[in-house]
Amino acid sequence: MFADKMILRIPGPTPIPPRVQQAMNQPMIGHRSGQFSALFARTAERLKPYFGTSQDVFILAGSGTSALEMSVVNTLQPGEEAAILVSGAFGERFAKICERFGVVAHRLEVPWGKAVTPDLLQAFLADKPQVKAVFATYCETSTGVLNPIRELAQVVRQHSDALFIVDAVSCLGAVACEMDAWGVDIVVTGSQKAFMLPTGLAFLAASERAWQVIDQKKPLAFYLDLKAYRKSLAENTTPYTPAVSLVFGLDEVCSMLEEEGLPAIIKRHEVMRDMTRAAMRALNVPLMAEDAYASPTVTSCDPQGAFDAEELRKVLRTRHNIVIAGGQQHLKGKIFRIGHMGYCEPLDVLQVIAAIELSLRQIGAPVELGAGVKAAQEVLLAHV
Incomplete structure (x- = not known):
């Protein structure tokens, strides 16, 4: 790397x-x-x-x-x-x-x-x-x-x-x-x-x-x-x-x-949010926020003991050079958070989702490779 x-x-x-x-x-x-x-x-x-x-x-x-x-x-x-x-x-x-x-x-x-x-x-x-x-x-x-x-x-x-x-x-x-x-x-x-x-x-x-x-x-x-x-x-x-x-x-x-325009910026962030959430659902990773109140800039996921959030973050960082965030205060070590804002576009979201799938398999979580990427691609196709 x-x-x-x-x-x-x-x-x-x-x-x-x-x-x-x-x-x-x-x-x-x-x-x-x-x-x-x-x-x-x-x-x-x-x-x-x-x-x-x-x-x-x-x-x-x-x-x-x-x-x-x-x-x-x-x-x-x-x-x-x-x-x-x-x-x-x-x-x-x-x-x-x-x-x-x-x-x-x-x-x-x-x-x-x-x-x-x-x-x-x-x-x-x-x-x-x-x-x-x-x-x-x-x-x-x-x-x-x-x-x-x-x-x-x-x-x-x-x-x-x-x-x-x-x-x-x-x-x-x-x-x-x-x-x-x-x-x-x-x-x-x-x-x-x-x-x-x-x-x-x-x-x-x-x-x-x-x-x-x-x-x-x-x-x-x-x-x-x-x-x-x-x-x-x-x-x-x-x-x-x-x-x-x-x-x-x-x-x-x-x-x-x-140059992009505020309406397009807002839409881009909403699409990245929806892609990320669809991918996590396809991977059976629980989401913290309800759909009605989900942020377009960051998605928080709570494995609820199905796998170790910190182990996932470590594999992403050390094997795939991707850094995602952990939890804060009483959620430290329990959840992970994916940022998708600013200098970020839908193809970047596909990259991190693919890496999360690989990393989950590498830590022994029973996920189907490609399931999250496919769900996110379907969201993106509906908007392009």
Whole structure:
């Protein structure tokens, strides 16, 4: 095998297109130069369609978690109450951030693998009139669940005065997001998922309603002061040193996304999801998420003791140079997760499915070679 031909099929970081790598290799420029200001303003504007907003999109040097924290420290104060929708590891992360800053976090928890439904949220909010913000995870990376953000936003609007704040780190740029039309107040994401970049950039957009709250608050952080980013963006720059090379890459990513078009991008991810799920069913590998809430960007599978998930991952990595993800927290060692987002297309999905079939046979699992590939091919044929 070629040592440098490792195939990454985890839910982030995702593979980087060669043309994006080349863009990031451009000679460094001054981060306060007119050249960078023009680049920065252009890329910030080009991000708006993926958020579904006419509001400014802020770009900061940091991982997706920095934007999660930014959404907390600019909208809440110690002692205020928030509702956190927890359907996996990253919903829990929102709760931990809130608690770190003294916010009272009310957790609405559902079993891992399930989605938070509008009815559950409505009942949860009924006796919590003091809640100032509701935090939700669009795609719960740890389980492969896509929560129904549009419907959840309607519940928040109709049954509370809270802001609705959404972590879209592992799906924005691959799924529909209509922040303005749906009534979402803050959406955050990161660069290393569907945006096909290395880790290191975070993006955030806020509604007019959110700004009315932010403008009345003293931010609980220095670097993550959103008002400072708004002031700088008006001058086509950032308050602190930007990741210049990553912004070069982001500009090229925007070109790639625009060339394909958002409807086609969304469709491609849906097809890859359906191919993966059809293949796992054909191989008798149980899926964690229900069809109605299955993410187009990551599929989680639970062997339920039929075979060792970690042994499968090891064989894929050591014999076939393919890396898939394992479980997190209490699911560590029990499940495996297949990423299919960003610089990934249906033929890449066929490759990983074929390798999974081989690996399952190599660890002694009773699978029929070709069954998963055939099921995935049938899905693809219906869409080409």
